[in-house]
Structure formats: structure tokens, C-alpha cells
Amino acid sequence: MDFKLYQEGSAFDAYRHFGAHPGESGTVFRTHAPNAQNVVLIGEFSDWEELPMQAENGVWSLYVEGAVPGMMYKYRITGADGYTMDHADPYGFQSELRPNAASVIYDHTHYRFKDDAWLRQRNRGHNAPVSIYEMHLGSWRTKVHELGEYYDGEEILKEEDNWYSYREIAEPLAEYLNEMGFTHVEIMPLMEHPLDASWGYQPTGFFAPTSRYGHPDDLKYLIDTLHHHGIGVIMDFVPVHFAVDGFGLSRYDGTYFYEYPHPDVGYSEWGSYNFMHSKGEVASFLMSSAAYWIEMFHIDGLRFDAVSRLIYWHGDPARGYIDHAINFLKRLNSGLHERHPDIMLIAEDSTDYPLVTKSVPEGGLGFDYKWDMGWMHDTLDFFRTAPWIRTDQYNKISFSMMYFYNENYILPFSHDEVVHGKATIAQKMWGPYEEKFPQLRSLYLYMFAHPGKKLNFMGNEIAQLREWDEKREQDWDMLRYPIHDAFRHYFADINHMYKKYPQLYEGDYDPESYRWIIVDDGLGVVYAFWRGLGREKILFFFNFSGQDHSYYTFYLREAEITEELINTDWEEYRSG
Numbered sequence: 001m002d003f004k005l006y007q008e009g010s011a012f013d014a015y016r017h018f019g020a021h022p023g024e025s026g027t028v029f030r031t032h033a034p035n036a037q038n039v040v041l042i043g044e045f046s047d048w049e050e051l052p053m054q055a056e057n058g059v060w061s062l063y064v065e066g067a068v069p070g071m072m073y074k075y076r077i078t079g080a081d082g083y084t085m086d087h088a089d090p091y092g093f094q095s096e097l098r099p100n101a102a103s104v105i106y107d108h109t110h111y112r113f114k115d116d117a118w119l120r121q122r123n124r125g126h127n128a129p130v131s132i133y134e135m136h137l138g139s140w141r142t143k144v145h146e147l148g149e150y151y152d153g154e155e156i157l158k159e160e161d162n163w164y165s166y167r168e169i170a171e172p173l174a175e176y177l178n179e180m181g182f183t184h185v186e187i188m189p190l191m192e193h194p195l196d197a198s199w200g201y202q203p204t205g206f207f208a209p210t211s212r213y214g215h216p217d218d219l220k221y222l223i224d225t226l227h228h229h230g231i232g233v234i235m236d237f238v239p240v241h242f243a244v245d246g247f248g249l250s251r252y253d254g255t256y257f258y259e260y261p262h263p264d265v266g267y268s269e270w271g272s273y274n275f276m277h278s279k280g281e282v283a284s285f286l287m288s289s290a291a292y293w294i295e296m297f298h299i300d301g302l303r304f305d306a307v308s309r310l311i312y313w314h315g316d317p318a319r320g321y322i323d324h325a326i327n328f329l330k331r332l333n334s335g336l337h338e339r340h341p342d343i344m345l346i347a348e349d350s351t352d353y354p355l356v357t358k359s360v361p362e363g364g365l366g367f368d369y370k371w372d373m374g375w376m377h378d379t380l381d382f383f384r385t386a387p388w389i390r391t392d393q394y395n396k397i398s399f400s401m402m403y404f405y406n407e408n409y410i411l412p413f414s415h416d417e418v419v420h421g422k423a424t425i426a427q428k429m430w431g432p433y434e435e436k437f438p439q440l441r442s443l444y445l446y447m448f449a450h451p452g453k454k455l456n457f458m459g460n461e462i463a464q465l466r467e468w469d470e471k472r473e474q475d476w477d478m479l480r481y482p483i484h485d486a487f488r489h490y491f492a493d494i495n496h497m498y499k500k501y502p503q504l505y506e507g508d509y510d511p512e513s514y515r516w517i518i519v520d521d522g523l524g525v526v527y528a529f530w531r532g533l534g535r536e537k538i539l540f541f542f543n544f545s546g547q548d549h550s551y552y553t554f555y556l557r558e559a560e561i562t563e564e565l566i567n568t569d570w571e572e573y574r575s576g
Contacts (some may be wrong), residue, residue: 001014001016001017002086003057005284005436006280006281006284007280007281007282007284007288007330008280009279009280009281009282009283009284009331010280010283010284010287010331010335011284011287011288012284012288012290012291013288013290013291014091014284014285014286014287014288014334015091015093015207015288015289015292015343016278017030018030018031018059018090018091019031019091019092019207020067020073020089020092020093020095020103020105020106021104022067022068022069022107023108024066025068026064026065026066026067026068026306027063027064027065027067027068028061028062028091028517029041029061029062029067029073029075029462030059030060030061030063030298031051031053031059031060031061031075031090031279032054032058032059033058033075033077033079033090033252033253033257033320034057034058034059034253034257035058035079035080035253035254035255035257035469036060036077036078036079036080036254037078037079037080037082037251037254038052038077038078039055039075039076039077039078040052040053040075041053041062041064041073041074041075042073042074042075042076042077042086043064043067043071043072043074043102044064044072044073044480045064045067045073045243045279046064048252048529049230050076051064053075053114056453057291059081060075064169065502066071067105068105069102069104069105069106069107070097071104071105071112071573072102072103072104072105073088073089073102073103073104073105074087074088074089074101074102074103074247074462075087075088075089075250077253077254078172079251079252079253079254080253080255081251081254081255082254082280083254084567085100085207085246085247085249085479086247087246087252088101088102088103088204088205088247088248088416090206090207090248090249090252090258090459091107091108091205091207091287092104092207092208092214093108093208094106094204094208094215094216095192095204095208095211096192096207096211097209097211097212098192098194098206099194099263100199100209101194101245101247101248101498101517102203102361103205106297108216110217111216111217111220111221113220113224113266113298113513114224114228115223115227115228115298116471118227118228118230119298119342122232122236122300122342122343123184123342124342124343124344124368125232125344125453126368126408126508126509127501127505127506127507127508128183128505129183129494129498130183130184130410130453130454130497130505130507131181131182131184131192131448131454131455131456131498132182132183132184132185132186132234132410132453132456133177133180133182133185133186133456133458133461133500134185134186134188134412134414134415134455134457134458135183135185135186135187135188135457135458136187136188136415136458136468136470137163137166137169137187137188137190137213138196138213138459138470139165139321139468139469139470139471139472139473139474140169140474141164141169141473141474141476142162142163142164142171142172142218142472142473142500143161143162143163143164143574144509145160145369146240147443147469148259149429163213165213165214166209166213166218166219166222167214167215167218167221168292169213169222170221170222170225170226171225172517173185173222173226174225174226174228174229174231175229177226177229177231178229178230178231178460179492180488180491180492180495181492181493181494181495181496181498181499182231182298183230183231183232183233184231184232184233184234184301184391185226185231185232185233186234186235186236186301186303186455187233187234187235187236188201188219188236188415188501189201189203189235189237189238189305190209190210190219190235190236190237191203191205191206191207191208191209191210191238192204192208192210192287192463193205193210193211193212193243194243194245194248195243196212196470196471197470198243198263198411199415199470200236200238201236201238201305202238202241202242202243202271202272203238204242204245204248204249204434205249206242206285206286207289207292209297216297218300219297220297220495221305223297223298223299224298227296227298228278228434230572232300232301232303233298233299233300234299234300234301234344234346234514235293235301235302235303236278236302236303237285237289237293237302237303237304237305238274238305238306238479239275239277239289239304239305239332240268240274240291240305240306240309241268241270241272241273241274241306241309241440242258242259242272242273242275243272243328244271244272244273245522247436249273249420250273255275257281257282257442258273258275258276258279258285258382259273259276260273260486261272261274262515265314265374268309268314269314272416274309276448277310277322277324277325277328278297278324278325278328279488283328283331283332286328286332287331287332287335287336289568290302290332290336291336291339291402294336294340294343295340295380299343300343300344301343301344301345301346301368302336302345302346303342303346303348304325304345304346304347306348307346307347307349307356308350308351308353308390309349310322310325310326310328310329311325311326311349311351311353311354313463314353315351316525317351326365329365329366330360330365332365332366333345333360333365333366333367334359334360334366334411337366344369345366345367345368345369346367346368346369346370346371346410347367347369347370347371347575348367349370349371349373349559350370350371352405353365355407356370357369357370357406357408367408368408369409369410369453370407370408370409370410371409371410371412371414372398372400372404372407372410372411372452373412373453374399374403374410374473375400375409375411375452376411376412376417377395377414378396378397378400379400379443379446379447380417380428381393381396381430382396382424382544383384383428383430383439383442383443383526383544384428384429384430385429385430386430386546387430387525387546387547388545388546389422390525390544390545390546391522391523391525392520394520395446395522397446397527397544400450400518401451401514401516404451404452407453407507408452408509409452409453409456410437410452410453410455410510411447411450411453411454411455412455413445413447413450413455413456413460414424414470415457416456418459418460418464418467418468419459419465419468422467423467424459424460424464424465424466424467424468425438425440425443425460425463425486426463426464426465427462429443429574431489435443437463437483437487437574438569440463440487440566441487441490441573442536442542442544442568442570443537444490444491444494445542445566445568446540446542448494448495448497448498448504448533449504449529449538449540451508451509451513451514451531452508453508458474459474459475460491461487461488461492462474462476462478462479462487462488462491463478463482463483463484463487463488464478474502475572482575483574484576486574486575487573488571488574489572489573490536490573491565494566496565499566501538501565502532502534503531503533503534503536503537503538504531504532504538505533506533507533510533512533513517513531513532514529514531515529515530516528516529517529517530517539517556518541518554518556522541524545524549524552525543525544525545525546526541526542526543526544526552527541527542527544528540528541528542528543535558538565539556539559539561
């Protein structure tokens, strides 16, 4: 690592210098705490007795013979304020299971990936099908229906025994994703975090996979397995804020080293501390974290959480731009693409800030994709409206195409839409239980026909009716009911249809790949458009009025309809 680049905020390899790096018979420890009065190392290798560290240019280091992988350690730091606190290693590669907080020495050379073939063909997917399954690893499937203590016939087992490990879940998850037709999985943050209810969005370990689901080698095995089955892996990345726990980054050297010093900008709406991206060491920390997951774990893409908070102060355009954070994003994205041109960078951004998915030389932020939150809100508002008054909402379906080609969009029905009293996607549909399913089938066909990549949170594909709860697995027993099982088969069919026909993904962001046929029938609430760049097109018709149109005419120039690919009212989808 070039220390000057690190201080300037341009280093992507700080993790190769800082942290605990084992050798043949011992380990080198390094941490940057430039304002600390004193730093000592404690750990299993010394029976937790203090080992003085040596300081040079604010970097405290020590080589310890006999410190080997699997041993726990902490830094005991007496800060500039005179207060002494035991901290986990900011660059620690493995963590002790919460609520404990020690770092663990880890050797990255032990696991050997077997995914060379996958990596050779990996790409950003602009002209490929991209259907993403967003999931929370601990509540997709569990060993019993609810987390908490349970009895296995011999003893009461603890909560963490209820989760499948990274290794245990690998094959079942890969097989399920292939069966359902998904191309990618997006896993909610896997960085170590102390609070289950934060879902990983308030991390403490930006280089450590959460120990809830096992060893770092097990996570590598999971990713390796998914790649073997042809599934790309996207991980949620949290570059905005971090957990306030004292053992983490908070006032690390007795000063506001990682966070802003003033609470007005330093304290987030989520009860966490905001990173100070104008500081070179902080920028390099986050850049190195992003590169680390790609290089060490073969992650295929990063979805950046809460990008609006990097563009505007507290995400509010009225408060103005955060120029240094915008510049940080540009350096990060351009640097990652320079080093790894085949990985996806995705912005979760609800603002209308321009050129998010344009390259940095073109004046953009350098992301590959942006979530289309406007499409999501308009579409769900439309489908929760009673059909007989949808004539007043008609333009909510057509409006997205007025701005679609401004960015490279992903159409998201994410976890944010199925929690906190918002109801699940299925529950949002207008009408009583039985009448929700025709609406739901129409919704999803419209989603997969619309240009743009697709993202669905787990449970959407089985028409889950209970809001997501991180403490419970998905309601898989709903598949005993024919209407839910039929919907799951329908969802799989449109996913596989999407992957089969290039008209639905090639030229996604080319205006020539989409043409309206009917977009002026507000009274009948009918829409039609075709997709495709070549001679053969796929034509989609939608009747969202809730009424049968037994006779409907339209004019299609020089075209012949040869095959019906799918119909949301086919009997097999209505009742199974």
C-alpha cells in the first residue's frame, strides 16, 4: 500500500496493509490510530495480557510469534481524550459471534476458489437478462419456523443454531434460484453487525463476513457454489454510515476519526454515525472495503445503500450537495471499474440527481444501474387502485417511459416495500384475497415486459401475505394452497421466458427496442407495446380495467402474430 495514496483517499488496497496478517508461525498486526496516546494488543495468544505496540506515523504495529488463525484479539486504545476502550480491528477479516466483539485472525489463502470459468464470462449484463432475487440470508429458510429457542429432542438449542450456515444453504439456494429462473442473487449486508434488527445496514466490520452464518471460508464456498450453478452474487454495500457501538469505529483513536465531529451532520436518521468522506483515510477505508469483497470473495456486484445521503445532506435536496461525498463516489466507482471492468455497481437512489449511470468522464457518478423508485411507486399505486377508477390513473403506467432512457434502470420490488406496515406486494393488490391474484399476475407480466433489469425480494414469488420479519423464515407452507403454488409456477415461467427471449433484454436501454401500440385508451384501461430490436418482436397486451373486452380492435402494421407465449388467465395459473 502507498501510504500517501491512503492519506489522500485514493487507496483500494489498504486491507493488504492494515489488520492482522498471519505468516508461517506468527501474525503482524497494524492499526491506524494517529491521535491515540497509546495502543496495546490483547488476545488469546497472550492470555489477554497487554502487548505494547510500536507507533510510526500514527500506525501502531506488532509482530506476535504464535498468533495463528482462529485466535481472537482486540486493540486496547487510550485515546486523545484519555479514555481507554477495547476496539475490534477496523480491518479485521473475521469476527466473534455477537454479542461478543473480538476480531479473529483469518488466513485468506486457505480457501481455493474453483470459479475460473464463471469469472472469465462475467459481465455487467447490459445486454443480458438480469433477474435479481433479493434476500436476507437468515430468514429465507431456517431449521424451524421461528427463531428463538427450540428443542431438538436432546437439548434446548440457541437462536444461532436455527440458521443455516453459508455452507449449508449453498446448494438448496442455488437449486432454488435455477428452478425459479433467477440470474442473480442480491444478499442484504453480510458485513459484521451487532444488531439483528438492523438487517446488516449498521455495520461494525467492513471487512468481516458476519459470523452469524459461519466462517469466511464458508461464505466463499457459498459464492463458489452459486457461480458453479450460473448465479451471479450481488452484495449490499453500506458506504454512508456505521453502528455507534463503542467497540467499533466510534471515536476510534479518541477523536472523530471516521465520523463527522458535529452531530448535526454526524448523526444519521437511523441512529448511526455518518462517515466523513472528505477525510482521505476514511475514503480509502471504504474504497478498500469495496475492493476487498470483489477481490477476496469474488462478489460480482455491489448495491450501494442510501446513495441519496451521499449526494445531498441527509438526503434532502433542499440542504444542498455534499460535494466531497459526490467526488468520493466518482473516485470509488471509476477506480473499481478500472480494476474490475466486469462487475456491477448499483445505486439505490430515490432522487432525480442526473447522470447517475453515466461514466465519470461523461460527467456521471459511474454506476452501472440505478433503482427506478418512481416506476415502483407509480406501479404499486396503480394496482392498489380499484379497477373502475383506474381511468384516472392511466398515465401512471405510461409515465415511466417518459424518463426511462435517462438512466440504466433496475425495476425494484425490494425488502423496503414489504415491511413497516406497507404490506407485501400481494397484499397491495386491489380486492379481496381471490381477486388479488389476477392483479398480481398482470403486475408481474408488466414488470418483466417493461425495459430494465428486475429485482424481487424473497417471498414475492410465492405471493407472501405476511410482511417480512427477520426473525422468521418465509411462509413456505403457503405453497400447500393451490393458488399460491400456481402463482409460484407462473412466476418461474415468466422468469424463464425473460431469459429465453433476447427481445426482452437485448438493447434494454436502446429506445429502438420499445414501441407503444396502445397508450391512449384511458376508458378501456388497455395498453400494448412491443419489445425487440430485430425483425421478430414480442407484443404485449394488458387489460387493467377489471372488465372483459370481448371485442377489441387495433391496427398493427405489416405484422403477423404467430404464437401466444403466455397468458395470465391460463387455467394452470388460476388454480394450479
